[in-house]
Amino acid sequence: MFLRKIQRRKNGKSHAYWALMESFRTARGPRTRVVAYLGELSAHEREGWAQLANQLSGNPLKEFQPSLFEPRPPADPVPENVTVNVAGVRVERTADFGDVWLALTLWHALGLDALLADLLPKGRETVPWAQMAAILVAARFCHPSSERQIEQAWYSGTALRELLGVASEQVYLQRLYRTLDVLLPHKDAIETHLTARLGELFDLDYELFIYDVTSTYFEGDALANPQAKRGYSRDKRSDCKQVCVALVVTTGGMPLGHEVFDGNRTDVTTVEEIVEAMEAKYGRAKRIWAMDRGMVNEDNLRFIRERGGHYIVGTPRSHLRRYESALTEQGWSHVYEDLEVKLCPGPDGEEAFILCRSTARAAKEQAMHERFSKRIEDGLESLGRRLARTQKPPSRAQAERQIGRLLQKNSRAAGKYKIEIDDDPDRPGHLRLAWTCNEAWSQWASLSEGVYLLRTNLVGWEPEALWKTYIQLTDVEAAFRTVKCDLGLRPIYHQVERRVHAHILVAFLAYALRKTLQTWMKTSGLGRGVGTVVNELARIKCSEIVLPTASGRELQLHCITRPDKHQQTLLTHLGLVLPTRLGQPKWRTALKP
Numbered sequence: 348m349f350l351r352k353i354q355r356r357k358n359g360k361s362h363a364y365w366a367l368m369e370s371f372r373t374a375r376g377p378r379t380r381v382v383a384y385l386g387e388l389s390a391h392e393r394e395g396w397a398q399l400a401n402q403l404s405g406n407p408l409k410e411f412q413p414s415l416f417e418p419r420p421p422a423d424p425v426p427e428n429v430t431v432n433v434a435g436v437r438v439e440r441t442a443d444f445g446d447v448w449l450a451l452t453l454w455h456a457l458g459l460d461a462l463l464a465d466l467l468p469k470g471r472e473t474v475p476w477a478q479m480a481a482i483l484v485a486a487r488f489c490h491p492s493s494e495r496q497i498e499q500a501w502y503s504g505t506a507l508r509e510l511l512g513v514a515s516e517q518v519y520l521q522r523l524y525r526t527l528d529v530l531l532p533h534k535d536a537i538e539t540h541l542t543a544r545l546g547e548l549f550d551l552d553y554e555l556f557i558y559d560v561t562s563t564y565f566e567g568d569a570l571a572n573p574q575a576k577r578g579y580s581r582d583k584r585s586d587c588k589q590v591c592v593a594l595v596v597t598t599g600g601m602p603l604g605h606e607v608f609d610g611n612r613t614d615v616t617t618v619e620e621i622v623e624a625m626e627a628k629y630g631r632a633k634r635i636w637a638m639d640r641g642m643v644n645e646d647n648l649r650f651i652r653e654r655g656g657h658y659i660v661g662t663p664r665s666h667l668r669r670y671e672s673a674l675t676e677q678g679w680s681h682v683y684e685d686l687e688v689k690l691c692p693g694p695d696g697e698e699a700f701i702l703c704r705s706t707a708r709a710a711k712e713q714a715m716h717e718r719f720s721k722r723i724e725d726g727l728e729s730l731g732r733r734l735a736r737t738q739k740p741p742s743r744a745q746a747e748r749q750i751g752r753l754l755q756k757n758s759r760a761a762g763k764y765k766i767e768i769d770d771d772p773d774r775p776g777h778l779r780l781a782w783t784c785n786e787a788w789s790q791w792a793s794l795s796e797g798v799y800l801l802r803t804n805l806v807g808w809e810p811e812a813l814w815k816t817y818i819q820l821t822d823v824e825a826a827f828r829t830v831k832c833d834l835g836l837r838p839i840y841h842q843v844e845r846r847v848h849a850h851i852l853v854a855f856l857a858y859a860l861r862k863t864l865q866t867w868m869k870t871s872g873l874g875r876g877v878g879t880v881v882n883e884l885a886r887i888k889c890s891e892i893v894l895p896t897a898s899g900r901e902l903q904l905h906c907i908t909r910p911d912k913h914q915q916t917l918l919t920h921l922g923l924v925l926p927t928r929l930g931q932p933k934w935r936t937a938l939k940p
């Protein structure tokens with residue numbers, strides 16, 4: 348069960364009412380229904396009802412386990428008791444079970460099986476495309492690797508062939524590539540479904556959209572992909588072509604949508620396109636955008652304001668100079684022990700600026716300034732000694748280039764120094780280096796260290812609430828780290844544009860599975876370490892056991908290893924019940940005539 352907010356307009360005012368909902372399964376997938384209308388609720392009342400809903404529903408994963416893998420009755424039934432030749436008992440195959448079983452449980456919980464069965468109806472293919480898509484996403488979730496690796500090693504080493512009924516020889520490279528092609532056209536429908544389903548499961552608030560852009564690079568020339576270009580690389584791989592990936596998430600990092608842009612596309616040029624795409628899906632009303640300062644220019648902010656939207660964005664550091672006097676005045680409010688904020692009204696009253704000062708960030712920036720200052724001073728002293736000792740002095744242009752390179756490498760402290768190169772009066776034809784410190788720069792650096800500026804048109808909000816809203820940008824940064832590192836988004840080996848887009852879509856779906864698991868882990872008191880849970884459950888195996896009987900026939904069973912104490916603790920907290928066996932025992936050899 349969960350709470351759902353219902354917006355109604357009455358006498359020209361917007362009112363928020365709440366309903367207690369529950370999820371249930373139908374033949375066409377998961378559906379929801381109203382249990383009770385609760386009316387208007389305060390924040391404290393909503394929290395109490397949410398806790399009650401969690402207690403009544405328990406862990407939502409339980410709902411999807413019984414119907415996951417229903418065994419089919421064998422055509423040749425096995426009697427309840429048989430005589431077994433113990434000396435001939437053997438294990439013929441052991442496969443990974445726990446992690447792929449968890450991935451499929453999450454896949455069903457999000458209703459992706461039913462959705463893709465509708466979007467990709469079975470045709471002449473021997474294996475439904477919906478099942479092939481589940482294999483691709485489960486592989487990305489459990490063991491990120493290439494499609495070739497899935498074909499050659501990964502799939503045959505898992506219990507997916509027993510869980511899905513798809514033989515290893517039916518999972519080959521061209522079929523996996525073709526699945527990517529079939530899946531991609533349904534990207535918008537998949538994202539819309541995921542947003543609705545995640546909202547049902549976790550009562551998400553879609554008023555706040557958190558937006559950022561990252562890049563991922565290619566291995567190879569990617570000549571068949573017009574989007575593959577060289578640009579600013581967040582991966583420090585400027586030698587490789589890349590594409591830019593834009594991601595929109597809600598509070599807590601739940602995915603809403605993603606887009607792929609050219610590798611040389613600047614961040615500020617993507618905002619209008621993303622805003623229009625998100626508003627087309629979710630409407631314009633009451634949208635709040637949180638973005639980093641790399642997305643900000645006046646045109647983008649004006650665009651959002653004209654559409655009735657709101658924003659909380661970072662501001663270039665150069666704008667701090669306008670609030671130099673406010674840094675020394677009173678009126679700061681403490682958010683945490685080492686963080687304080689201060690609200691500064693904008694000049695036109697339509698915007699507000701929030702000064703934020705962090706003690707930890709100040710210490711970090713001070714250490715950076717000191718390190719860069721020392722490097723510059725050491726370099727200047729070394730150059731001065733060379734100019735004083737050398738018999739064949741460098742030209743003025745050479746000395747200036749050396750100083751320019753030194754300042755470029757240590758640009759954070761370059762403004763601290765005033766450097767001059769003059770002719771040495773004591774040594775005709777030689778140069779003399781002189782430098783002094785700029786005290787005004789040092790004073791401003793000391794005053795502004797650890798300070799950053801936010802900008803918003805949410806006038807009337809408290810500065811603490813504005814800062815807490817903006818700091819949720821860390822959710823999208825964490826999403827990028829998960830997708831790029833844990834889910835193996837980079838590097839990209841595909842060379843064709845549509846395959847690149849589909850590869851990113853599969854990683855996006857695997858991320859949705861991880862966020863679903865992480866949210867349930869958090870509510871179950873297991874923290875946020877998804878990788879730990881997946882790796883621990885991956886040690887649970889499925890073994891194919893062959894039992895020779897006295898009749899001369901052989902029985903085949905697929906048994907699951909019993910979880911140890913730590914694995915059972917995880918399963919208990921998640922509300923999962925591990926099966927002891929897959930399917931029913933079946934005769935491996937026919938009855939002799």
